[in-house]
Amino acid sequence: MSKKEEILTIAAKHFATYGYTGISLDKIAKEAGITKPAIYYHFTNKDELYEAVLLFRFDRLLSHLNDKVVAKKPVEKLVQYIEGFGEFLQQNSCFAAILAHEFADNGKHMSDVAARYLSKTLNLLTSILNEGIEKEEFAIENPMVVQMMIVSSLIMHQTTKELRKRVASFVEGYEVMPEPNIEDFAKLLARKMIKLVRKVP
Template sequence: MNIPRPIAETSPPPEAILEAALDEFADRGYPGARIDEIARRAGVNKAGLYYHVGNKETLYLLSLRRIFSPLAAVMAAPAPEGSPEERLRFHVARFAEGIVSDRRFAPIMLRELADHGANMPKEILAVMVSSLKRLTGVVDDGVAAGRFRPFPPPLIHFMLVGALNLSVVTAPVRARAESEGLASPAQVALPDAATLAAQMAELFLNGLRADRKE
């Protein structure tokens, strides 16, 4: 708490530190992550790390902000015009990119949620909420236009978020299940992220389509 303490806005910490922090936070979680290890991976002295970043918590916050920035960018871009179907496909595709583009996103997000989002800054909460709202807007429009049957948008959102994050994060377990003879390769295989997103979008569209009698 002495005079020189450039936090956050003052001068951004070196990228190497944030990258190393993301690696460590992603595979150990906040309590498990070790500052010494982050410093080592970043190639800086521990005291140097503390010089740039005030403490473990602000380092975590800065890392969170960084890992969420692709998704934030996706949500900051304007949503396209078009039919509800096209818009849903578009949303799913872009959203999936935002989540899957960095393998560290999924573990960090899942752990953060398991922590009740206790240290989630409001700006990041806002990104998550805005993605839910965008999906809600598409679904509501589709329902209003008589093309979708009513369905709770948060549930679709959670299926989407959940499946995307799990598909990233289960990779090692699926490999293990396979190598331990619990499942055949085909039983636990997943397509690449883009087709995965497209397949989900189609399932949602078919599931929501209102063109049936009943």
């Protein structure tokens, strides 16, 4: 791992834990075993570092989804899209928390470049939904709403495990079932989403 990659990895962990405003370059430099000016050799400021952290993951997310969505039928493509998103969050543990912070801040610290990369996942989902509509397999749905339901559900799963346990422990008459891992949760979500968008004869 190069020093630049190490900085990106450490920064991602800090952004995931504290959000954009909760960290300083001094803390990142200290954990990386370098001086703060050494970070400026690779990134001009915190904004540029944060953008690099997001772009690094958005680029790989899009590549992962494009590799996953290989089916011929729109229904299968939608399943692969959702399950692929879940797989990526499983493999990139910091990413869900970073997105949770960013969504809570209404994208305040996300650059236009990063937002465009994020929009490419919506473009992919939209193409799947439009293909399903054209083939009369899907009813017309708002792609942004479908995307919100998918992404927010997966992010909540990844970032609220301890909270869910606490809340469930206080609910009377509620049998706490085994927690599904992210991949099983994504499969369950995919089944629910297919029922939602499928065109009823």
